[in-house]
Amino acid sequence: MADRVTVIGWDGSPLTAAACGALGAATLVAGAAHHLALPEVPASAERIRLGSVDLAARRIAGHRGTAVVLADGDPGFFGVVRTLRGPEFGLEVEVVPAVSPVAAAFARAGMPWDDAHVVVAHPRTLRRAVNVCRAHTKVAVLTSPGAGPAELGLLMEGVHRTFVICEELGTDHEQVTVLTSDKAADHTWRDPNVVIVVGGPVGATEGGGWIAGRDPAAGPRGWTRPAQVYGGELGEGERDVLRAAQLARLGPRLGDLVWDIGCGSGAFATEAAAAGAAVIAVDLDPRSCARTEAAARRFGVQLQIVLGTAPHVLENLPEPDVVRIGGGGAAVVSAVADRRPQRIVTHAGTRDAAERVGRDLSEHGYHVECALLQSVDLDTRAWTETERSVAFLLSGELTRS
Template structure:
């Protein structure tokens, strides 16, 4: 006998059981020949059916049993079956054509609704599938976070780990037993949450406080260049203006630094290029040129973090502040519009013979103008367009988040 199409219904159900289910869901459950779920979910559905299958640790065996069933199967899961649920796995094992999915509001959705925060831009994860250490590193630069915690790593353990790493710039919410009569939402600082205990059925939400700067991760395992963006202190709300690690690595490679190079970093921002140039040229000197006083302080802090003493912050507007600087062996400049072309032309004039200028340009129009300026000055000009995507785990799947395209122009003074 051939299996009928869509004979497996994967149904999301809340803690209120059938009371919160639609008539259509009740009908599917009542007409099922096989009812599947863990002990807790099955207990929410009283009554008798032909057979009940309790989901335990051996999910593969359960999937095989479901696949072999020719009658109607109702698989009950908490919340949304596609949100850290069984739906994706069962569709793959049983056959997508045999499955229908009936969603319910997930506990993550309920949690964000309870604290009145949107969740479309949040980092969402499950500590049952990822190590606490890896999750903490992702939290470091996040704006909002939604966590399914575990018995081993409950909200108190998460809060303690964050406080230990000085990632203390979040307001925390712990939402327990969502949808049940004993539902409770606790709000507090991470320090306060670290000293409390919570019911195992909880969702933890973190909301970044104001424009607090990131606390960079330990730089003790740093590389000479291409360090992760989160290794640097960055300003808020200008977070994200730092030269991305991938672009930075290519730019520094094209600057062809020696151990004694004199480097100008024009528009240094938080100083990521300056710091890594200083690491590559330990006997040289890097001048981090920046007109923003707050960013100048970030340059100093990042230089201290990476223990480089050959970075000199230069506060002021280019090109006026260049007058007293020694001629450079290499120049890095970043920006958009006509200003970057003008500064590239003036900086190239100051380069020593055989010196290298690398410009990171944000727009195609700026690229055209910078290339035209440098091509008029030298025949050794190269151009790259860098399209980079970073992999991240989101909802049990690999997701590639693309960075803004970057254009690099490198020119050598003959």
């Protein structure tokens, strides 16, 4: 096993004395081609091209001597340190960090980044990274081949954002380009690169706060807000108790894409977005779309609003993770189930209607649960009943693909 492993971050600046000292004593150096070409790398040291980090870690673990790993930026931030410290290798590492690519990118853009979300985009995680960009006003994306600015821009269709694309930071070929998201696919971009994605209305925490990213304490407490804040009567499927139960069953979260079909006042869509999810709100009524847009502005969340009739309007929407169906009947339930989201919630006014929806979801491979929700509003001055509502809450979880 290696006697000592030092991980050195490099951002294009001259290496520190600590980094030079560790390199000078190294008998094995691992890194990318541009790292191994640095003049400080000893000529006598064994060199490993850092392709697969797991393979390199095994070589380092079996090396009898002193090893150095060179990596871009801060190697503890989405870097090689996590892999090297894995229990299967048994390596103890010392880290000499440099400026991370994310910090360098925001510095080139002249922007603060304590209010930004940071995500990593690989081909397998690209869709979730895009959902974060849909849902938030400032996101830094650490890209990879096959999940770069062009792919990011293509999947952002329907959502206007500005991209600040920082290529090969810290090298002689460094370049910063600013363009709209719909133009990103028109270019070929060099790796490595970082994309800063900005746009949308200014949120309540833009002036600074105490936590990186979106402050979860910025809004009112509770999953649901009182009906009166949405500017008028709510539909049968939007009442507070049913809305809270729908949110609890779906559990929207950061990186998810939520469809809200039959968005009505925008109450559910707004509250799902407040949980950090990307939301597409759909309704056939222009007045509902306008109310939803107003609610999103009022509460500082990002929504994409689509005017059209389901199920036909759903055909060109990106794949959802979870779906709330507020209206549209059996045809909409079947069309949504055909898209295979992980969870679906809807409601019915009668037992017969609930049974029909439940059978349809079961036939599509969903495990179905149904609950009868009854709520009574009381006037607390006289403790008299003011309104009563009854609804069947149906939720389906995908059990087979």
